Amino acid sequence: MPDSAPAPLPAALFAEMLERTQVRLVGFARGLIGNSEDARDLVQDVYVEALRQAQRRGPPFGPQPDPAAVDRWLYAVTYHRAVSLLRHRRVIAWQPLDAAMPEVERRSGSPSFEEYVVESAALQSALARLEPEDAACLLLNLVQGYSAGEIARTLEITPEAARKRTSRALQRLRVAYSQQNPTSTDPSSPHTQQTAAPPSAVQKRGAQ
Amino acid sequence: MSMNSHTPAPTPTPLCAAFEPQVALLSSGMLEADEAAAVHEHLATCAYCQLQLHEYQRLREDTLRLLFGSEDMPAQSHSNSGTQRALNGAAGGATLDRPAYFTLADILQASAEAPPEADEPRQAPRPPEARRQRRLLTSLGAIAAVLLLAVLTASLFSAFLGSRSPAVEPTPTIQRPFVPYFAAAPGSPCDTNPQASTLWSQDKGTCLTNPPRTRLVSQGHLLAVMRWDAGTYQLPQNYKISVQVTLEGPTTAKLQMDDDSRSIGHVIACSPNHCDLDGQSSAACACATSGPLTLIISVNGASERFYVGSTLLGSVTEASPLHPDSIGLGVTASDPSAQGAQAVFANFAVTAT
Numbered sequence: 001m002p003d004s005a006p007a008p009l010p011a012a013l014f015a016e017m018l019e020r021t022q023v024r025l026v027g028f029a030r031g032l033i034g035n036s037e038d039a040r041d042l043v044q045d046v047y048v049e050a051l052r053q054a055q056r057r058g059p060p061f062g063p064q065p066d067p068a069a070v071d072r073w074l075y076a077v078t079y080h081r082a083v084s085l086l087r088h089r090r091v092i093a094w095q096p097l098d099a100a101m102p103e104v105e106r107r108s109g110s111p112s113f114e115e116y117v118v119e120s121a122a123l124q125s126a127l128a129r130l131e132p133e134d135a136a137c138l139l140l141n142l143v144q145g146y147s148a149g150e151i152a153r154t155l156e157i158t159p160e161a162a163r164k165r166t167s168r169a170l171q172r173l174r175v176a177y178s179q180q181n182p183t184s185t186d187p188s189s190p191h192t193q194q195t196a197a198p199p200s201a202v203q204k205r206g207a208q
Numbered sequence: 209m210s211m212n213s214h215t216p217a218p219t220p221t222p223l224c225a226a227f228e229p230q231v232a233l234l235s236s237g238m239l240e241a242d243e244a245a246a247v248h249e250h251l252a253t254c255a256y257c258q259l260q261l262h263e264y265q266r267l268r269e270d271t272l273r274l275l276f277g278s279e280d281m282p283a284q285s286h287s288n289s290g291t292q293r294a295l296n297g298a299a300g301g302a303t304l305d306r307p308a309y310f311t312l313a314d315i316l317q318a319s320a321e322a323p324p325e326a327d328e329p330r331q332a333p334r335p336p337e338a339r340r341q342r343r344l345l346t347s348l349g350a351i352a353a354v355l356l357l358a359v360l361t362a363s364l365f366s367a368f369l370g371s372r373s374p375a376v377e378p379t380p381t382i383q384r385p386f387v388p389y390f391a392a393a394p395g396s397p398c399d400t401n402p403q404a405s406t407l408w409s410q411d412k413g414t415c416l417t418n419p420p421r422t423r424l425v426s427q428g429h430l431l432a433v434m435r436w437d438a439g440t441y442q443l444p445q446n447y448k449i450s451v452q453v454t455l456e457g458p459t460t461a462k463l464q465m466d467d468d469s470r471s472i473g474h475v476i477a478c479s480p481n482h483c484d485l486d487g488q489s490s491a492a493c494a495c496a497t498s499g500p501l502t503l504i505i506s507v508n509g510a511s512e513r514f515y516v517g518s519t520l521l522g523s524v525t526e527a528s529p530l531h532p533d534s535i536g537l538g539v540t541a542s543d544p545s546a547q548g549a550q551a552v553f554a555n556f557a558v559t560a561t
Contacts (some may be wrong), residue, residue, distance in 0.1 A: 015312040022309050027275035040309055047310060048319045123274045141236050142271055148238045163238050170232040174267050 009054035009061050017067070018047060021074055024143045028075060031139040032082040034128050042085060046077050072154045075144065079136050079155065086132060126176035130169050137162050138169035218255035231257050235265050386441045389558040438465075439533040444560045449535055450504045454552040455480055455497045461551040463503040464536040465512075476503045476514050476521060485514050485521040493519045500554070505535075506561065 022043065029039035050073070054061040060069035127135060136155060140146040146154065151162035230247045233239050239247065251257050453461040460479040477484050478495035493516050495501055504515040509529045514521040537553060 011312060014315075018310060018312055018315065019308065023276070026309055027272075031271070031275050044310060044315070044318055045322075047315045048322055051315050051319050119270060120274050123270055127271070127274075138271075139275075141238065142268060143275065145237070163233065164229075166236060166238060167229040167232045170236075170264055170267065171228065173271070174232075174263060177267060177270075 007057070009057065009065070013065065014051065014054055017050075017065075017070055020067070021071060022047075025074055025078055028139050028143045029078050029082055031127055031143070032079065032132060032135055033085055034124050038085065042081050043078060046074060046081060049077060050074060068150075071144065072150070075140060075154050076156075079132075082136075083132050123177055126173050126179075129176045130172055133157075134165045134169035134172070137165040138173065141166055218259055220256045221254055223250060224254060224257055224260075227254075227257055228260065231260050232264050234261060235268055386443050386447075386560070388560060390556070438535050438558070439531070443531050443558075445529055446508045446561045447558060448504060448506045448561045449558050450502055450556070451537060451553055452500045452502050452555040453478060454500045454554075455495060456550045456552065457497075459551045461503070461553070462536070462538045463505065464538070465505050465530075465532045466534045466536065474505070474512065474514065474524065476505065476516065478503060478516055483516045483519075483521065488522070490519070490521045493521055500552075508561070 025046070026036075026039050026043050029042050030036055033039055033042065050061070050070075053059075053073075054065075057063070060066060060073045130138070133155070137151050140151045140154060144150075148159040148162040148166070151157075151166070152159040155162070157165075227247060227250050230239060230243055231251070234244065234247055251261060449463070449465065451463055453463075455461060455478065457480075460477050462475050462477050464473065464475040466473045474486055477487075478501060480497045481494050482489065483493040483495045484490055495516060501517055502515075504513075506513040506515065507530050510526045511523060512526070512530065513523045535558070537556070
C-alpha cells in the first residue's frame with residue numbers, strides 16, 4: 001500500500017544544512033539582538049522550527065531542497081523571531097549589576113584585547129540604535145554576502161528598499177559608532193549629524 | 209583607527225553629500241556597474257570620500273569581528289581573515305573557523321522537548337542562566353527521557369498493584385527545609401503551577417530565573433514577573449519578605465503574598481507619591497521616584513505587617529500562622545502608552561526573623 005505521507009528530509013541533509021549555516025546565522029541574530037546567549041537560543045529555536053518543517057517536507061524543504069532557498073528561509077525566520085524578541089525586551093530585561101561587560105571571550109595574551117573590548121561595546125551599542133529592518137539588511141549583506149535582490153526576497157521588500165536600507169544602516173551605524181567610540185571613525189564628518197538615527201529609532205530598539 | 213593629528217583632514221566637495229550613499233555601498237557589492245564606475249571616478253579626485261570609503265570598509269570589518277567574536281579577530285592579512293571569508297562566503301563559500309554551536313542531536317532533542325508549534329519568541333526572554341541550564345539539560349535529554357520512562361513505568365506498575373490493595377495512602381507533599389533565599393533580582397524557585405495565575409490578578413505571569421549579578425527591569429502592562437514557590441518550603445514561624453524597587457515614570461510595583469487555601473491575598477502597591485495596602489490608601493506613605501524603596505512583608509506567626517521603607521502601611525492578624533502558597537512581584541504602567549515607565553527590582557529576599 002503506498003504511503004501518502006512525504007518522506008522526511010534525510011538527516012544527513014539537515015545536518016549538512018546545520019553545519020553550513022549556523023555560525024553565520026548566530027552572527028546575524030547577534031547583530032540584531034545584541035546578545036550572544038539570546039542569539040544562540042533564538043537560532044536553536046529557528047532550527048527546531050526548520051526541523052519540523054523539514055519533517056513535514058514543507059517549503060523550502062521539498063523533494064530537492066534548494067540551499068539558497070533554505071538559507072533565505074532560515075534568515076527570514078530568524079529575523080522575525082528577533083523582531084519579536086526585541087519587542088519583548090521592552091517589557092522585561094535583565095541588567096547586570098556590575099559595570100557593563102561586553103560579551104567577548106577573554107583571550108589571554110592578546111595585545112589588542114582592551115581596545116577590542118571597548119570597540120565591541122561601542123559597536124554593539126551602535127548596532128542596537130539601528131531600526132531592525134535596516135540592521136537586517138546590513139547584516140544580511142555583511143554576514144551572508146546577500147545582494148539587494150536576495151535581501152529583498154528574504155525580507156519581502158523591494159530591491160531598491162533593500163539598497164536604501166543597507167546604505168542608511170551603514171551611514172547611521174558609522175555615526176553612532178563614532179559617537180560611542182570617537183577614535184573609531186572621523187567624528188568631524190559634516191554628514192554626521194545629517195544621518196544620525198532619529199530618537200524614535202533609538203527608543204525602538206534600545207534595551208532598557 | 210585614529211587620524212593623524214598632523215595631517216589636515218580633507219574637506220568635502222559639494223558632490224560628496226550626493227555620493228555618500230553610494231560610497232557606503234561600494235564595498236557591499238550592491239551598486240550597479242555604472243554606479244560603481246561613477247563613484248570610482250569621484251573617488252579618484254576626492255580625498256574626503258576616499259577617507260569615507262576607508263572608514264566604511266573598516267566599519268564592515270569591525271562589525272563582522274563583533275558578530276563572530278574574538279576568535280575571528282583578524283590578526284594577520286585581511287585576505288585570510290575570518291571577516292574577509294565571511295564577506296566572501298556567500299553562496300557556498302568557505303566556512304568560518306568556529307566550533308559548531310549545535311549538532312543535529314541537539315536540535316532533535318530540543319525539538320522533542322519543545323511543545324508542538326511553540327511560539328517561543330512571544331515568551332519573555334529567558335535569562336542567560338536559564339538558557340545555559342536548558343542547553344545542559346538538552347544534552348542530558350536522552351538520559352532524562354530514559355529516567356522519565358522508568359518512573360512512568362514504575363508509576364503505572366504501582367498503580368496496577370495499588371488497585372488490588374485494600375487501601376492506598378496518598379503521597380504527602382514533601383516540603384523542603386527553609387533556607388534563607390536571596391536574589392539580586394526576583395527569581396527562582398518560581399511557581400509553575402497553572403493555578404497560581406489566579407492568585408495574581410488573573411495575570412498569567414512569567415516565571416523567570418535570576419542570573420547572577422543582575423537586576424530585573426520591567427515595564428508595561430500588569431505583569432507578574434515572579435512568583436516564589438513558597439508552598440514547597442517549610443517556612444519558619446517568623447520571617448520577612450523584602451524587595452527593593454526603583455520606580456521610574458508612572459509605574460506601579462507590587463509585592464503580593466497569597467495563600468490559596470484560605471483565600472488570603474495581600475498586596476503592597478507602590479506608585480509615584482502614593483502607596484497602599486490591599487487597595488486601601490495609606491496617607492502616611494509616599495513612594496518616591498528618586499531612588500530605591502524597599503517593600504517589606506513581615507510575618508510573625510499569624511500577624512503580618514506591611515512596610516514601604518520604614519513606613520508601616522498596616523497590619524493584619526490571621527486565624528493561624530501563615531504559610532503562603534506564593535509570593536509574587538509585579539509591575540504595571542498606569543498608562544499603557546507611557547514611554548519609559550518602568551520598575552527595577554533588586555535584592556529580593558525571604559529570611560527568618
